[in-house]
Amino acid sequence: METAALIVVLVIVLALFFDFTNGFHDTANAMATPIATGALKPKVAVLLAAGLNLVGAFLSTEVSKTISHGMIREESISASVFPSLIFAGLIGAITWNMFTWLLGLPSSSSHALFGGLIGATFVGVGFMAVDFGVVMSKVILPALIAPATAGVIAFTVTKIAYAMTRRYDGKPDGRDGFRWGQIFTSSLVALAHGTNDAQKTMGVITLALVTVGWQNAEHSDPQLWVIIACAVTIAIGTYTGGWRIIRTLGKGLTDVKPAQGFAAETSTAATILASSALGFALSTTQVASGSVIGSGLGRRGSTVRWGTVGRIMIGWLLTLPAAGVVGALAAWIVIAIPGWGILIDTVLAAVIVVGIFVRSRRHEVNSSNAMSDVAESGTAVKVKRNPPPTRRQRQVLREEARQQAEIDRLRAKAEAKAKAQRKAQARLDAELETAASGPRRAQTGAGVEHPTPPSNDAAAPDETGAPNDAGTSNAQGDAR
Numbered sequence: 001m002e003t004a005a006l007i008v009v010l011v012i013v014l015a016l017f018f019d020f021t022n023g024f025h026d027t028a029n030a031m032a033t034p035i036a037t038g039a040l041k042p043k044v045a046v047l048l049a050a051g052l053n054l055v056g057a058f059l060s061t062e063v064s065k066t067i068s069h070g071m072i073r074e075e076s077i078s079a080s081v082f083p084s085l086i087f088a089g090l091i092g093a094i095t096w097n098m099f100t101w102l103l104g105l106p107s108s109s110s111h112a113l114f115g116g117l118i119g120a121t122f123v124g125v126g127f128m129a130v131d132f133g134v135v136m137s138k139v140i141l142p143a144l145i146a147p148a149t150a151g152v153i154a155f156t157v158t159k160i161a162y163a164m165t166r167r168y169d170g171k172p173d174g175r176d177g178f179r180w181g182q183i184f185t186s187s188l189v190a191l192a193h194g195t196n197d198a199q200k201t202m203g204v205i206t207l208a209l210v211t212v213g214w215q216n217a218e219h220s221d222p223q224l225w226v227i228i229a230c231a232v233t234i235a236i237g238t239y240t241g242g243w244r245i246i247r248t249l250g251k252g253l254t255d256v257k258p259a260q261g262f263a264a265e266t267s268t269a270a271t272i273l274a275s276s277a278l279g280f281a282l283s284t285t286q287v288a289s290g291s292v293i294g295s296g297l298g299r300r301g302s303t304v305r306w307g308t309v310g311r312i313m314i315g316w317l318l319t320l321p322a323a324g325v326v327g328a329l330a331a332w333i334v335i336a337i338p339g340w341g342i343l344i345d346t347v348l349a350a351v352i353v354v355g356i357f358v359r360s361r362r363h364e365v366n367s368s369n370a371m372s373d374v375a376e377s378g379t380a381v382k383v384k385r386n387p388p389p390t391r392r393q394r395q396v397l398r399e400e401a402r403q404q405a406e407i408d409r410l411r412a413k414a415e416a417k418a419k420a421q422r423k424a425q426a427r428l429d430a431e432l433e434t435a436a437s438g439p440r441r442a443q444t445g446a447g448v449e450h451p452t453p454p455s456n457d458a459a460a461p462d463e464t465g466a467p468n469d470a471g472t473s474n475a476q477g478d479a480r
Helices: 002-025 027-037 042-056 062-071 082-103 109-124 132-164 177-211 224-240 243-252 258-278 284-298 306-336 340-363 367-375 391-446 469-479
Strands: none
Touching: 002 027, 002 082, 002 109, 002 177, 002 224, 002 340, 027 042, 027 177, 027 224, 027 243, 027 258, 027 284, 042 177, 042 224, 042 367, 062 109, 062 132, 082 109, 082 177, 082 243, 082 306, 082 340, 109 132, 109 177, 109 306, 132 258, 132 284, 177 224, 177 258, 177 284, 243 284, 243 306, 243 367, 258 284, 284 306, 306 340
16 A cells, blocks of 8 residues: 555656646747747746646646546556556656657647557556547547647638738838737637646546545546646746747747737637637647648748648657657556566656756757747738739739720720721812812913914924025015
8 A cells, every 4th residue: 555655646746747847848839929029028928828827727627537537447457557557658748748848849748648648558458448439539539620720710810810900011010919919819828728738637646546546436526736736837837938849839830920929829729728618638739830830821921831840740640659659668667577667667767857958958948049039030020022912902903904904995996996087087188189179270271372383384494404595585585
């Protein structure tokens, strides 16, 4: 009994440490975009997120029931073995969280936890102890549907926002009012994150308590001290700030502008709050990433860095199996080496965590350099001098071109008609001029005297030009 109690205590401590890593791993989900646009200062942003995560943890317990009563069939697992398996599953989740944090990849802490628990349960008991119907309906399907849904919502909201504020396109820092909206929406995301992610750790601790009989299995709600412990721990982790992932979400996917950030956070908050109400153990990281991508596609002229998107999606695909493999190895050590296995797992986990932390110090990313890198992307809204026309503008341009073509056609037709009339008038004038010139020539011909031709009897000069003597003589005889 003392050994079981010690294992449960270790499970609770390790679960709270996972909650801490979940906090700093997921800070970017709420605060990457407002930091990128300058809506909030880095330290103010993480402090606000920490406070709202704390509050959100008290608002709902539906997600914790999915883990404590649903995904794992605890009734088919021995009470002496199950706490050790939970411990091994948490090691798998924490290892993957730390590794993806080092790479700056916004992976899913939720799927890391589920993968670790499933892998450890498979090694310790078998697949029959895992309710794959619940895993499919409450984990895998939401993981496929939620990012796409959030992306579509963010795309639509971004389109609407930019359509409503198009008159500010030419200003150097347009749509500044959206930064105030971002403060509200990012706060809503942080609150939603507390209602969803903090409960997962509550569910793990409740599962361990139920297994050893410290809590009645018929009461799936976590105890008050569990809620308080998880809420405070995730708030502290959030305030620590996962600056590597903040830089990736704020700058790596797309250059975030105020209207985009507002749309992305609105979509993220709506999706997470809806999933929390329905009891879906949703990945807030996947939802936030899908929203940022959707907002990037929705802003005219923006560029989505698909290489980074591909890396993130590969991380998403590997999260569940990778954490499952680590959890399975940790569970195998526990089962293969009874008693000492827990200690060996603890030492190995500590070495891995410390090693990753030391490695991260070589290229440290903190609030100062993460802010400088991210803020460069969107403290001002940069609009192209000659942006491509929108669909409405293209319709207007086509209509104007059609009207101008019709006007040109009518003008050319009128000019051709006027030219034909001028030619006809010129021809008519020429005919009239010709008709009028005929009588004038006749009148001129009647008033002119024609000279009398000379007589044949007149003397004609000879070849030398002298007058003909015969003709002269005849003339003289006639005169006599």
